[in-house]
Amino acid sequence: MTTVLKFGGTSLATPDALERVARIVRGGRAPVVVVSAKAGTTNALIAASRTAATGDVVTAETAMTRLAASHDELLRKVARKDGDAAAALEELAQRTKALVRSVAILHECSPRSQDAIASYGELASAEVVAATLRAHGIDALAVPATGIVVTDDAFGNAAPVFEETYVRARAVLLPLVTRGRVPVVTGFIGATRDGVTTTLGRGASDYTAAILAAGLRADECLIYTDVSGVMSADPRIVAEARPLARLSYAEAAELSHFGAKVLHPRAVLPAIEAGIPVRILNTFAPDDAGTTITGQTASDGSIVKATTSLGGLGLLTVAGAEMSGIPGFAAKVFDTTAAEEVSVLMISQASSENSICIVVPADTAERLKAALERMLAKELAYHDVERVTVERPIAVVAAVGEGMRGTPGVAARVFGALGREGVNVIAIAQGSSERNISFCVGEADQVRAVRAIHQEFAREPATVRAG
Ligand code: ADP
Numbered sequence: 001m002t003t004v005l006k007f008g009g010t011s012l013a014t015p016d017a018l019e020r021v022a023r024i025v026r027g028g029r030a031p032v033v034v035v036s037a038k039a040g041t042t043n044a045l046i047a048a049s050r051t052a053a054t055g056d057v058v059t060a061e062t063a064m065t066r067l068a069a070s071h072d073e074l075l076r077k078v079a080r081k082d083g084d085a086a087a088a089l090e091e092l093a094q095r096t097k098a099l100v101r102s103v104a105i106l107h108e109c110s111p112r113s114q115d116a117i118a119s120y121g122e123l124a125s126a127e128v129v130a131a132t133l134r135a136h137g138i139d140a141l142a143v144p145a146t147g148i149v150v151t152d153d154a155f156g157n158a159a160p161v162f163e164e165t166y167v168r169a170r171a172v173l174l175p176l177v178t179r180g181r182v183p184v185v186t187g188f189i190g191a192t193r194d195g196v197t198t199t200l201g202r203g204a205s206d207y208t209a210a211i212l213a214a215g216l217r218a219d220e221c222l223i224y225t226d227v228s229g230v231m232s233a234d235p236r237i238v239a240e241a242r243p244l245a246r247l248s249y250a251e252a253a254e255l256s257h258f259g260a261k262v263l264h265p266r267a268v269l270p271a272i273e274a275g276i277p278v279r280i281l282n283t284f285a286p287d288d289a290g291t292t293i294t295g296q297t298a299s300d301g302s303i304v305k306a307t308t309s310l311g312g313l314g315l316l317t318v319a320g321a322e323m324s325g326i327p328g329f330a331a332k333v334f335d336t337t338a339a340e341e342v343s344v345l346m347i348s349q350a351s352s353e354n355s356i357c358i359v360v361p362a363d364t365a366e367r368l369k370a371a372l373e374r375m376l377a378k379e380l381a382y383h384d385v386e387r388v389t390v391e392r393p394i395a396v397v398a399a400v401g402e403g404m405r406g407t408p409g410v411a412a413r414v415f416g417a418l419g420r421e422g423v424n425v426i427a428i429a430q431g432s433s434e435r436n437i438s439f440c441v442g443e444a445d446q447v448r449a450v451r452a453i454h455q456e457f458a459r460e461p462a463t464v465r466a467g
């Protein structure tokens, strides 16, 4: 039986962090390691590819040279004598620079080209991590996930083809593990059946880890990051936020959907299906208990376990007194949303049906508004629909916890706390699972809203205990 250990970007960015990674891997049982790009690399690669698309080859190549140098320097510090890794890094850098140059010549960066460029981050980091492990006497080798994770061709947000991926994961990785070797697999990236590199979406190295854990039927999937687990709120927003000892898969999915950056939204799914526990642990405090995510968790007496938020959103409202008389009206609205390929984060409709509110990424809101106005041209002309409006920037805040189900008065406490803080709530939605209450506020109120709710439920005696 194997254990999948995934290390995020901040766990890989310095020699000290890499030393810690080596110590953790040494203690692992038949480990398969999954790595992200080192912190900041993916952002820099995407920025470089966009700069290249403007034709500014000098700036883009300089950025690439800088990234390559930072990886070379890190490698020199952790594994000075590893000629193989140095050569691999050099080849990766040359290949990526050539890609950047072609983008600059074409003045165009297609999602396909961008994925090829972005893959440098994980590929380079796998080389550095494998070399670090070898320097610590561990028989490690870098394994590009392009030979394992098979995906569709939705570049930038590709979906894995699970069964094929599972077969390949076993075929490629198990023989290595059986021989006592430690594969260091790139997170985030995959390839189409034709072998074209894809990426699985931002933050998706967690997803890669869960996919491999499922494919290998691993005992555990350990996600090492820079905090001691999933916390009751984003620690950058709420200083008193505390790690949650246990979360159900459903709670984790709600939290990640609504902005808890600590976990990729889809990451939990493959593990749910395979019944493999996922633990979120801290590379810099590996003895902390962290958070264990399992299919079901026993109630710990808490009501709202965690409060999350997501900014940078827009609220579209379609309003009009006569909308209720139009059959299939909501379906038409959502068909348009789907045709525009806009992802919807939250929906709310009043029972009078006088308005439908949809929350979407802010940068897609005006485009969707125009499309809805085109689709509703007749209804607008006859005043069956009065208007389509956009409010932005807004944030969605969500209070999440299994304990909310069937507990009366939770909503009253949530909105009471907001009222006392003077936070204006623009729209509200509650999932029928009763596991979350989510609502929109102006982005300027996001932080105050999260703090108010966290404070309200933090007094609950059994909220959470680390450990
Ligand atoms: P990694 O690079 O290891 O994948 P991320 O930066 O993607 O790490 O995620 C970890 C970060 O998520 C933490 O440093 C923290 O700032 C942020 N975060 C946001 N919400 C939460 C939360 N509820 N619990 C823990 N961390 C959170």
Ligand code: ASP
Pocket (backbone or CB within 6 Å): 008, 009, 036, 037, 042, 043, 121, 187, 188, 201, 202, 203, 204, 205, 206
């Ligand atoms: N490096 C990728 C990103 O920054 C994937 C990850 O870190 O999980 O989005």
Ligand code: MG
Pocket (backbone or CB within 6 Å): 008, 203, 206, 261, 262, 263, 264
């Ligand atoms: Mg992450």
